[in-house]
Amino acid sequence: MSPELRETMLLRGEADAITGHLTTVMMNMRAIKIPESDILPMPYANYGVELYGHVLLVKPDYAEKYPEAIQNFIRGLMHGMKVMMNDPDTAIASLKKRDPLIDGEVEKARIKMSLDYMFITPNVLQNGMSNVDMARLGRTLQAVTKPFELKTTPTAAQVYTNKYLPPRAELKLN
Numbered sequence: 424m425s426p427e428l429r430e431t432m433l434l435r436g437e438a439d440a441i442t443g444h445l446t447t448v449m450m451n452m453r454a455i456k457i458p459e460s461d462i463l464p465m466p467y468a469n470y471g472v473e474l475y476g477h478v479l480l481v482k483p484d485y486a487e488k489y490p491e492a493i494q495n496f497i498r499g500l501m502h503g504m505k506v507m508m509n510d511p512d513t514a515i516a517s518l519k520k521r522d523p524l525i526d527g528e529v530e531k532a533r534i535k536m537s538l539d540y541m542f543i544t545p546n547v548l549q550n551g552m553s554n555v556d557m558a559r560l561g562r563t564l565q566a567v568t569k570p571f572e573l574k575t576t577p578t579a580a581q582v583y584t585n586k587y588l589p590p591r592a593e594l595k596l597n
Contacts, residue, residue, distance in 0.1 A: 424438070426443060429441040429442075429443060429448070430448065430451045430452050430455055430457070431455065433452075433457075434455055434457060445464060445466060445536065445540055445541075446533045446536050446537050446540070446541075449462065449464065449536060450529055450532065450533050450536075453529065453532070454529070464540075466540055472566075473559055473562065473563065474563045474566060474567070475555070475559070475560055475563050476541065477541065477542075479496075479497070479500070481493055481587075486586075486587055490586075490587050493587040494587055494588070494589050497553075497587070497588060497589055497594075498589050498593060501552065501589075501593060501594060504542070504552070504596065505596060507534055508538060508596065511531050511534050511535075512527075512531075514534060515527045515530050515531060515534075518530060543596070547596065548596070550591070550594075551591055551592075551593075551594030551595040551596065552594045552596070553585065553588055553594055554591075554594070555579075555583050555585070557579040557580070557583070558579075560579040560582070560583055561578065561579045564576050564577055564578070564579065564582065
């Protein structure tokens with residue numbers, strides 16, 4: 424079914440379950456007044472699916488040519504993450520500059536859910552962002568090879584490097 428219809432079909436009883444990005448589905452369900460007590464979120468990670476999901480992509484030749492730009496972009500991202508975590512109202516005000524029609528309360532709930540379900544993990548709390556477990560990344564790559572019809576499974580080292588990261592202390596959330 425089309426993603427635009429999934430929550431409506433669930434509400435109408437035309438579907439027993441739906442899948443999608445948790446923060447999108449939950450906020451869409453809130454918008455159509457499905458009580459949260461009627462929803463059973465089932466994050467893949469809780470059921471043995473250990474995929475990495477949120478990433479930054481850069482072409483290797485660009486990164487080699489502009490390593491400082493990559494580091495500074497990551498620094499800016501970390502600054503934004505920290506502001507979002509510590510002052511969601513400021514984050515929402517920034518969003519409203521780009522999209523004045525957003526509902527601040529819904530977006531604040533989305534921020535909280537994103538942090539709770541996706542970003543604030545024991546690994547991130549201990550080591551900061553982008554502390555990749557290369558064995559886990561390898562398993563992720565193996566898991567997605569067939570569904571995405573990749574001809575070969577790339578190695579973790581082919582898709583991830585920490586070469587352009589700022590110092591680890593700058594990747595901590597505190």
